Every structure is written in C-alpha cells, then in structure tokens.
Amino acid sequence: MSSAIISLSYAAVFGAGVFLYLVLHPVIVYFRDVNGLRRFPNMHPLSGISYIPFMVLAHGGARSTYLSKLHQKDPVIRTGPNSLSYGDLRAIKDIYGHNTRCTKDNSYVITSGSHYHLADVIDKHDHARKRKTLSSAYAIKNLEGWEHKVADKTDKLVKHLDKYCTAPLKPGEAVKPEDVNIDYRKWTNFFTLDAIADIGLSEKLNFLDNGHDRVTGRRLDGTTYECDLRECLYQNARKQSLLVWPYEWYPLINKVSNIVPFYNRMAKFAQAWDGIPVELSHRRLQRYHAGEKLDDFFEALMHDKNGHPNNLEWGEIVAEVSIMMNAGSATTAIAMANVLYQLIKNPEKLNKAVEEIDSALEDDEEDESSVIAYDKVKYLPYLRACLDESLRLFPPTPHGLPRQTPAEGANILGDYIPGGVSVAMSAFVAHRQESLFPQADKYIPERWLGEEGKALQPYFLAFSAGARGCIGRNISYLEQTVVLASVLRRYEFALSSPDWQIERLETMNWLLGEMPVKVWRRERKTALNG
Template sequence: MYALIVSTGAVAFVFVYLLVLPVVAYFRDVKGLRRYPVFKHGAGITNLVFVREAVKGFRSKTLLEEHRKKGPVVRTGPNSLSYASLDAIKDIYGHGTTCLKGEFYETLAGSHFHLADVVDKSEHARKRKLLSAAYALKNLENWEFKVADKVTRFIRAADRACTDPLPKGHTIPDPGDLTFNYRAWGNFFTVDAIADIGLSERLGLLDQGHDLVEAERMDGTVFQANFRACLHATARAQSIIVWTEQWFTFNERLTKLISPTLRKLWKLNEGWNGIVLRRARNRFRRYQAGEKLSDFFQCLMEDRDGNPLGLEWGEIVAEVSIMMNAGSDTTAIAINNVMYWLLKNPRCMAKLREEVDSVLAEDEVVAPYEKVKHLPYLKAVLDESLRITPPTTFGLPRRTPPEGAYVLGDFIPGNTTVSISAYVAHRDPKIFPDPESFVPERWLGEKGKDLQPYFISFSAGARGCIGRNISYLEQTVLLASVVHRFEFALPYPEWEQDKVEAMNLTPGPLPLKVWRRKRAEK
C-alpha cells in the first residue's frame, strides 16, 4: 500500500512539474513572450520541442523556414527568442550590448570556465588578455612556418592520391578514382596545425593518414582514441540535450540508459577528455622541464615578462580543450565547405585560379602568406563560403541582464535567452540578394565592406572569435596552394554532401578525384 502511495505521488509530481506548471506559466505570461509566434507547436511551453528538432540533425534550417513564415522574431522555448533581423546583431552581440552569456554556457562548462564559455565579463577580459598577444594579427608571422609545414604535408598526401586527368569533356570520374577525402584530410591539417601552434606538439595526422592519437586517463594510463570521432560525438550528444539546461545532468544519465546511439556518443566523450588531458600533461611536463616555447600554452603559463600566472590546473585543461576543439573543428569545416562550393561553381574556381596563378610561380608548392593574403577574390571566396555555410550555424545564446534590454526596439525582460543564427542571418535577401547562391563577387569593393557588419560567422563584439586571424591564415594558404597545384572533381556534378548539425554544421565525407594541373607540371 505504501509503495502504491509513493509511486502515485511520484507520478503526480512529475505530471505537475513537467506539464501543469509549464502550462500555467505559459498562460500567466509574466514576461509577455506570448506576443511572439512560436517556433513549433508547444515551444512556448517546453524546450523539448527544440530538443526534438535537434535530434533530426539540422535545426537551423528549420529555424530559417519558420522565420520566413512567421517573421523576424520567433519563440523557440519558454524563455528563448530567436531573431532573423540583422539589425538585432548590435543589440545582442555588439560591443555596447548589455546581454551576457548565460545558462547554455554554464551547463556545458566543466570544473573551470574557458575563454569561450566564461560568463563573467571581468573574467572573460582577463582570459582574453592572456591570449590576445598570441592571436594578434601582427604575430601571424610567428605561426606561418608551422602552417606552411602542414600545407606541405597535406600536398604530399594529395600527390599520393593523384590519378590520371579526367578526360576532356567528362564530368563524372570513375568511382575508383575518388581517392582523396578532402573533408578528412582538411581536418587532419587543422588538428596538426593547432597542436603545433598551440602546444608545440607534432601529432602527425597528415603523415599517418588517420586521426588515432594518444589519450590519457586520470590515473595516468595511456590509450588510443580517434580525435575526430571523439570530438564530434561529444558535440552531437551535448547539442541534443543542452536546450533543457536544468535537466542536462539527468538527461545525460537517462540517454545513456535508454539510447544505444547516445550511449555510444557519451562513451566517445570520455575519449575526448583523455585526448585533452594527454595534450595538457605532455605540454606541462615540457614547461616544468624549462622549455620556453613560442606557442599559446606559454601565454597561459607566463606573462610577457616571464612572470608565472599561477593558473589552476583545471583552468589550464579547460583552455587546452577549447583550443583543440574550436581551433581545429570550425576551420576544418570552412576548408571543406569552400572546396565544395568552388567545385559546384566552376566559374568561381577558374576565376580564383587565375588570380592565384598571377602571383605564384609555377613551381611554388606552398603559397607564401605575404603573396596571397591581400588577393581580393581569394578573400571573397572564403567569406562567401563562410556566409552561405557558416561552420557554427546555431544562434549563440545570450541572456538579457536582470534589468532587461531592448532588442529591435522591443523591451525584453531580464534573464531571457536571445540569439541570432548565422545560418539564418546570412540568408536575409535584403542584405544578401539571391542568398542561396554562391556569389563571391558580393564581397568585392565598397559593397563588400558594407556587408561586414552583417557577417557573423565569427560572432561579433567583445565575445567574437579570438582565433579569426589564425583561421584565415590556415584557410588562405591551404586553398591558394591546392588550387594552384591540383584539379579536383566531385563524384558527379549534382552530388550533395551530407551534413549533421551539432554545435557546428558538420559535413560528411567529401570524396574527390584529384590530379596534377598541367600548368604545375611544366
């Protein structure tokens, strides 16, 4: 009898907590959010509606469709608003905004915050100051030789994969000639680059042709883990349940029990933690041994005058984690995407090659950054790819301050989540005409400068991506080098690449036929 009473009470509690109270809160509408159209039926009552969309694998595309039907502001959850108007960028992300990072970042943070998820503004300023010198534009020459080394290794791999030229007039290669997965090799390139730039470690993915690396458990035992699989599994699992912030820990445990797929993803997350710990411990041992290395890690340990900063170990590991994550993944996606769009638009590829060929000698293998960094069409191609397929597609959440804030002229009560998806914003036809077409020319000249305030692939304001300059360096040198040396072909002209949205819009394999350009063989 007692057990029956307890179980009945538990069911009643769950019913009231999960259904009755949210419905009551929805109709009470203390914040006045019911004036905005909902993303999907029920979104004003529960975040589970957005969770369901996250499971499908491309929530930002659905969000775009809903904005087109319902207007510039859509309610995606009981306490969340999504904006499509580019005029909201300055209100939410601009330098003068009063909006803060909030629950989303607190939920995903470990024992210590890192530069990307720290909420407190003064703490963010302290962290950014530690690394700003290393990431500064004037210091790019310190890292170019490391990037050039990785480009050389990438080209060596592409050379090995080369097949005979595609016969003139043919557009469909033999399936056996699709020997080069550009997506995988581009990712090997960015992982090797950030490991060297950030930690002075040569992981050697480009040499070994796979992403198996050493990882380490807390007890010091070493094991092997696949870098990409572990990183992407972590992001995918988190991106599904993070929208129900208060229930994140419970949902993690629940999904491990009831979903074999998510159980596998969470298991791979343990591998990611081991990969990060191995990197941090290896580099810290070198620091303790007295090695003075020119990398980002050194900036975490000492100031410019060589004075120890005394960071806690948990903070050091957190910064290594975001360095290896954001420092490799988004740039790898960008590298993949720009090649995909160029191959889908041969006119753009031909125009880019003409520009690159005009500044590089026929026998130059790696494009010197000084020669290609100011090429207008090359920069336009990169920016157009980042516009149409921004690596980070979802709206980076911000929280209005306790006293509230104005967004698009409307007062939004305090502690409300507001965001703009780059995928949505970059498809505003008033700013970007013909938004679904790849048109690099839109970024040229004065009209291109006018578009920059609406370009949020790297976010905006004080919390904008600190690695922007490094990313452009890697993308610019690699793309110029490979289009100068190689020809590529998709499996067939209408071929479409698979994509799954986690924290980033992650592409699937990009199998290409590759062969040497005749011009480079002279």
Template sequence: MYGHAAFAVSFLFLGLYFFVIPFVYYLIDRKSLRKYPQLSIWSGISDVPFMLEAQKGFRSQKLAELHKEHPVIRIGPNSLSYGTHRAIKDIYGHNTRCTKDIMYDVLSGSHFHLADVVDKVDHQRKRKILSSAYAVKNLEDWEYKVADMTNRMVKAFDTRCTEPLESGRPVEKEDLTIDFWMWANYFAVAAIANIGLSEDLGFLEQGSDLVTSEAPGGAIKKAHFKECLSATAWAQSNLVWSYDWYKSLVKISKLSSVYRKKWKLNADWDGIVLNRATTRLKRYQNGEKLDDFFSALMHDKSGRPHNLEWGEIVAEISIMMNAGSDTTAIAMTNVLYHLLKNPDCLAKLRQEIDDVFDDGSVAPYDRVRNLPYLRACLDESLRITPPNTFGLPRRTPSEGAQILNDWVAGDTSVSMSAWVAHRDEEVFAEPERYIPERWLSESGKDLQQYFVAFSAGARGCIGRNITYLEQYVLLATLVHHFEFALPSPDWQPARRELFTCSPGPMPLKVWKRST
C-alpha cells in the same frame, strides 16, 4: 494496492510538474513572451520541441524557414530566436547589455575557458592574457608551421592522384581516392597542435587521427580525435537546451546504448586534451623554450608568469584543440565544395593565385593574404555555410533589454543563428547563391557588419586570424597544384548540425594540374 497508489501519485506529480505548472506559467505570461510566434505549439511550455529539432540534425535550417515570415520566434518557455540583421547589435554588439547565456555555465567543466566564461570581468582578464597569443604578429612568426602542414598535405595528395578526368566522362568510384573532409580535419588538428603546443601529431603522414588519450589516473590509450570530438558535441547539442534538466538528462541518456557510447567517447576526448596538456607541460618543465600558445598561457612576453590554475590551462587547451580545428576543417571543406560547384569562380580564383605563386610548393602567406578574390571566396563560403551555425545564446540583464525596439524581460535567453543571419534578403541578395563578387563591390564593406561567422562584438572569435592564415595558405596551394572532381555534378554533402555544422564526408577525385 500500495504500489498502484504510489504509481498514481507519481504519475500525478509528473503531470503537474511537466505540464500543468508550465501551462499555468504560460498563461500568466509574466515576461510577455506569448505574443511571439512559436517553433511548436508546445514551445511555450517546454524545451522538448527544440530538443527534438536538435535530434533531427539541422535546427538552424528549420529556423531559417520560419524566420522568412517572423523576425522573432519563441523556441522555448524562456528562449527567443531572432532572424533579422537589425537584431545583431542589440544581442551581440559591443554596447549590448546582454551577457553569455547560462548554457555556457551548464556545459563548462571545473574551469571556464575563454569561449564559455560568463563573467565579463573574468572574460576581460582571459582575453588580455590570450590576445598576445592570437595577435597577427605571432601568426606571422608561426606561418612556417602552417606552411609545413600544407606541404605535408600536398605530398599526401600527390600519392593519391589519378589520371586527369576526360571531358564528358563520369567520375569512376575507384578514382575517389580522398575524402577531403577527413583530410581537412587531419590538417586542421595537426596545424593547431603545432601552433598551440609545438606538437607534431603526424596525422598527415599517418592518414589517420589516432592519438593518445590519458585518463585522470594516468592510464593511456589510443583514440580517434574526430570521433571523440564529434561524439561530445553530438550528445551535448541534443540535450543541453533544457538547462535545468541537463545533468539529469545526461544520466538518463546513459540508459541508451547509443548515448553510452557517445559519453564514453566524450571521456576519451577529455583524455586527449589532458594528454596534450601534460605532454606539453613536461617539455616546459624540462626547460624547452618554445614559441607557442602554451607559452603565452604560462607567461607574458617579458617572462612574468600568469600563475593560472592547472584546470584553467587545460580548459584553454581544450577550446583551442576543439574550436581551433573543427571550424577550420569545416570552412576548408565548404569553400572547396562551393568552388567545384561554381567552376567560373574557381577559374577566376586560380588566375589570381597563379599570378603571385612562385616556384615553391606552398603559397607564401605574404603573397596571398591580400588577394581580394581569395578573401571574397572564403567569406562567401563562410556566409552561405558558416561553420558555427548554432545561435550563440545570450541572456538579457535582470532589468531587461531593448531588442528590435521591443523590450525583452530580464533573464531571457536570446539568440541568432549565423545560418539565419546570412540568409536575410534585406542584406544579402540571392542568399542561397555562392557569389564571391558581392564582397568586392562598393557595398562589400557595408556587408561586414552583418557577417557573423565569427560572432560579433567583444565576444567575437579571438582565433579568426589563425583560421584565415590556414585557409589562405592551404586553399591557394591546393587549387594551384591540383584539379578536383566531385562524385557527380549534382552531388551534395550530408550536413549535420551539432554546435557547428559538419558537411560530412566529401569524396573527391584528384589529379595534378598542368600549370
């Protein structure tokens, strides 16, 4: 009898906590958010609808459909999504009063890194330390590292070339000798490890991303880099949207075998980062003078130490290995896909590249960095399929903020997905078409202010110069040396949105190009 009574009381308490009280707050509407259209009829009282949308795997596409009719959508009790270019400056611009959302605090480890630090003063300190590492001058000094990885990629593809595809013949399954998504990851991870830590992971020779993972106690094991990174993003991006309940949801999710596996891989990911950090630290302590990102973390150009805590150094290495590889691999896969689907664009790009290519196996950065059509092809791919799709959430200041000429109450989460922003027809005509030429016209420069693939304002991506360097050199080299074919003319990638939007496996037939 007491058991039934206890169950009834618990059921009543849960009903009050999760439904009645939120519904009362919804009716009171102290922040005046009820006036906005909602993602779901339940979005005003719960974050669950947005979490369910995240589970489906492409929440930004759903938002893009809704934003065709509504510039602002309520996606949670305290969250608004924006869908017009006019909101970019208000939310992300240099003069915005919005700060990083508490989501970044929820997901951070023991120490913040540059991408998740919320405090503006601390962000300025970090950016000052790291700006020299990401400066264009440093990138030019590190070009040889990108060229080396590109040359290894060419060699790997040389061994996997097939006979040229005869006109009118379909691609045979046995001729699909490379998964470009996989190889783009090998390249991007190997390149950033070399640039950042002077470490040669050997992925492009191995044809594998097997790497050492180190537990806090020192035990080591082998783990697959991409599998661990994707598992981390999968679990976090499904659950994080209910900030107050995130830590509890993580514990509850471990009752599921699927989530248990993901969180185990998440621990392996932390171990991969730790091993990269400890391996590089030992070389530093042994007196090796290496010009890389790690050195910039340890001291400035004149040798004055930054005296960062070890946890902060590990955090910065984590975001470098994460964002510094994943987004580049996605961007490279997407741009090759778009070029193969638009052969006229590919032919035009090849003509531009062939005109500046010398006899070497790798495209020289100084010859391709200023090619207008190459940059246009890259930017158009970043527009139509931005790697970082999730709506980088910001928080209005306590006194509130003006967004789209509308006053939004303080401490409200506001965001805009790059996938949505780049489909605003007021700015980008025929947004679903791949049209590199739009960036070359007289109005091309005007489009840049609405191009948010790297976010915008003071919190814009500090690593954009690195990814452009890698993409310039690798794309120019590959399209100069090789021909590629998709499995079929109507083939499309299976995209899955976590925080980034992965195109997934892209099997290709490859053969040597006659130049």
C-alpha cells in the same frame, strides 16, 4: 491496509506530482506569462510550454535550416518557454555587439568543466582577464612566427595529395569511380588538428604522416588510453547539442540518457575526449619544466609578454587547451571542405580564383613549389571573397549562440525583453536574409568585393561578433588562405558527379560527411610558365 494498497497510493501520489510538475505547472507558467513572451509566434504550438519541440528539431540535424524558413515570415520566434530566436539583422548589434548588456546564457555553465575557458566564461571581468592573457598569443604579429608551422602541414598535405593524383579529366568525360580516391574532408581535418597542436603546444600529432587520428588520452588517475580524436570530439559536441535543453534538466537528462544505446555511445566518446587535452597539456608541461623555450600558445598561458608568470590553475590551463584543440581545428576544417566544395560546384568562380592566384605569383616561380607564402596571397580580394562567401553560405557554427538578457532587461529591435531571457541569432539565419544577401542560397563571391562588400561585414557572423567574437579568426584565415591557394595553384578537382551533395548534420557546428574527390595536377598555361 495492505502493502499493495499503500504502494498504489504512493504510486498515485508520485504520478500526480509528476503530472503537476511536468504538465500542469508549465501550462500555468505559460498563461501567467511573466516575461510577456506569448506575444511572439511559437516555433511549434508547444514551444511556449516545453523545450521538447526544439530537442526534437535538434535530433533532425537541420535546426537552423528550419528556423531560417520560419524567419522568412517572422523576425522573432519563440523557440522555448524562455528563449527567443531572431531573424532581423539589426538584432546582431543588440545581442552580440560590443556595447550589449547581454551575457552568455546558462548553456555555457552547464556544459563547462571544472574551469571555464575563454569561450564559455560568462563573467565579463573574468572574460576580459582571459582575453588579455591570450590576446598576445593570438595577435596578428604572431602569425609571422607561426606561418612556418602552417607551411609545414600544408607541404605534408600536398605530398599526400600528390600520391593520389590521377589522369586529367577531359572535357565532357565522366569521372571514373576508381579515380574518386581521396577524402578531402578527412585530410583537411588532419591538417587543422596537426596545425593547431603545433601552433598551440609545439606538439607533433603527425596525423598527416600517419593517415589516422589515433591519439593518447589521460585519465584522472594518470593511466592512459588510445582513442580516435575526431570521433571523440564530434560525438561529444553532438550529445550536448541534442540534450542541453532545457538547461535546468540537462544534468539529469545527460546522465539518464546513458542507459539508451544511442546516447551511451556518444557518452563514451565524450568521456574519452575529456582526457585528450589533459594528456596534451601534461606532455607540454613536462617540456616547459624541462626548460624548453617554445614559441606557442602554451607559453602565453604560462607567463605574459614580459615574462611574469600568469599563475593559472592547472584546470584553467587544460580548459584553454581543450577549447583551442576543439574550436581551433573543427571550424577551420569545416570551412576548408566547404570552400573547395563550393568552388568545384561553381567552376566559373573557381576559374576566377585560380586566375587571380596565378597572376599574383611570379611567372618564373618553380612549378614544384608546393606551398604558397601567405604574404603573396593574403590580400587577394577574390580569394578572400571565395572564403567569406563559403563561410556565409554554410557558417561552420550555424547554431545561434545564446545570450541572456541582464536582470534589468534589454531592448532588442526597439522592443523591451525582460531579464533572464535567452536570445540568439543563428549565423545561418542571418546569412540567408534576402534583404541584404540577394540570391542568398547561391554561391556568389562577388558580393564581398569593393565598398558593397565592406558594407556587409557588420552582418557577417561566421566568427560571431563583438567582444565575444572568435579570438582565433586570424589563424583560421591564415590556414584557409594558404591551403586553398596552394591546392588551387597545383591541382584540379572533381566530385563523383555534378549533382553529388555532401552530407551535413547540424550540432552546434556542422558534422560533415566524407568528401571524396578526384584530383590531378594542373596543366599550367604556357604564358604562365614562360
């Protein structure tokens, strides 16, 4: 038999094997329907057989927006062979509540590093240990000790905005293109990165001073390199969001995809990101060994409140620094850009917020005071409502955070779901339910006021819910409140035109485009100036 015939035979066998595994086997599994998921409507005709439709949808950058439309008809949708998306708000308690038996699913395992951090650890006992270790660092009482770091960064942001102030916009006057001269999205992101680095590591990144996010990364061999932090962070997250489905194939898909230029570019940024928390942790550890006593998150990693060492492995420390720099900056920056964007788009809401801030401050307070103390504005109901309504309308993390049902299965919406099934509810989907949020696509801060507003809180998923809810929400609210109150007290803003729209691309979080604005100093009313 000739070598050519043998080669063809091997090729035929290989091709048949690929066909059986990738095509015929999924079809057989679909019709066997061991988990009984065929009773749920499919997101796409092929969703019960393959995750490819979900991956294609992810590449479109508006996955949750699409699911939200589907959920207007169906409360439960099958998004893949072994995954379900929920749109009924009652499912929040079943999937994410404090008493849920569901755990984080395998997506957190395959995207984790050598050590789990607080956000991706699956084991409940290990999570409880980590949460106990870190809760003291994130406690509300620490906000008082860290507020000066937030104030320092706010002052730097304000001084930069001062440099770009233009002449006041007259009623009916069109915005001049040359006056739209500062990207609010970029500079508030510099703020959150500078703030969390100082709060967490007593590290001065100085992005607000330098006007860029150039930073040093460290390779495993100890050599260093320079890179742009934001690009590395966001492209790393984007690649994962596009390719993580199906889970069992992700490690292979992730590697093979690197031969495609589109993904290879993201991979290079992802690799560069990995070295940033390593370098930041390395520098902070040197200061710790040198005997510096610093009031920051890193100190809580090293020992408990009684001074006893936690004896964490180095990989775990780096992992916690990594998620702190990631989640502690990205989502808050998205929220800051979103809320000002919504207020500019809704001037009547903006005016109400400004009036409330002005009323809360002393009439004789100096006009040149650039930073408003948190204590003066943290209990302002309308200001908080403006923040929460923006977080509702465009939650920084719109993607449904997947959970896995326990081996014995779980009841969700009174329906038994077998063990090992991935279930999720997108915050974007939850927040667009007209039954609880009338005119859900409108910016209406008033919905969060009074007893009616309190009744909405169990359905507010901007920080997730239950035991796995965001541990840093207090810090996020502190930063959002101080910055928003300070800039609304001092400035007025305008977009290039009333119909201008910010670009949004969904990964797990939103990737926001630039937000160029015109900014000018407010002219206070005489009554307020005394």
